[in-house]
Amino acid sequence: GGVFCFYIAISITPLITLTGAQWIAPLRRWYGIWFAIIGICDSTTAAITTGFAGGVFGRLAGHTFLLAGLIVITLALPVLATANTPAQRKLGKYWKKLQRMTYVIWFFAVVHLLLLDGFTPFGAEEGDGAAIFHQRFYQALAVSIPLIILRLPPVRRWIVDRRAEGRQWLVWLAV
Numbered sequence: 179g180g181v182f183c184f185y186i187a188i189s190i191t192p193l194i195t196l197t198g199a200q201w202i203a204p205l206r207r208w209y210g211i212w213f214a215i216i217g218i219c220d221s222t223t224a225a226i227t228t229g230f231a232g233g234v235f236g237r238l239a240g241h242t243f244l245l246a247g248l249i250v251i252t253l254a255l256p257v258l259a260t261a262n263t264p265a266q267r268k269l270g271k272y273w274k275k276l277q278r279m280t281y282v283i284w285f286f287a288v289v290h291l292l293l294l295d296g297f298t299p300f301g302a303e304e305g306d307g308a309a310i311f312h313q314r315f316y317q318a319l320a321v322s323i324p325l326i327i328l329r330l331p332p333v334r335r336w337i338v339d340r341r342a343e344g345r346q347w348l349v350w351l352a353v
Contacts (some may be wrong), residue, residue: 180216180312184287185321189278192328195337207261210280215257217251243293250286252280254262285325291315 190202197277221238224247230240234321239245261266266273292315327333 180213180220181287181291181318183213183216184284185318185325187213188325189321190324195328195334198341211258211261214251214254214261217247217254221248221251241293243290246260246286246290246293250283250290253283253286257283284322288315288318291318 187206190206190209193202194200224244225234225237228237228244230236230244232240237244238248257277260269260273260276291313293315295315303311330338
């Protein structure tokens with residue numbers, strides 16, 4: 179649930195780039211908030227229920243995938259705390275810099291999935307077909323690559339220029 183909300187949140191900017199639909203911008207904040215809330219609940223559940231040794235810290239960071247997940251949630255806390263208009267006003271130009279922590283969170287979320295699943299299909303030795311499509315890491319990578327490409331300044335400029343010229347169909351053909 180949390181990763182799904184995260185990917186929806188980081189998809190909003192590329193969708194605005196492609197369509198010019200500014201009305202979806204507020205969804206970025208709400209999906210980001212839900213990502214953080216679900217992640218906090220997930221971490222709390224892990225701290226209470228997992229069987230790793232070392233107490234609460236061991237249950238939160240006793241394995242590399244857990245540590246990566248803990249880093250994601252730790253970095254998400256200040257982003258969550260400032261995901262509101264009063265914080266935006268108070269922080270001024272620093273607000274956007276803090277919100278860009280999302281890119282670091284994105285990196286560690288993909289690392290978390292890589293470490294969590296490894297390079298084997300879930301739950302089975304051979305899976306039920308093409309094993310590569312049964313791993314959250316590869317799914318996250320497949321979604322991340324186009325989202326990263328659509329964020330590159332030259333790509334964004336090209337798309338926005340085509341839209342401005344009324345040649346949006348070229349954008350859809352290229353994508």
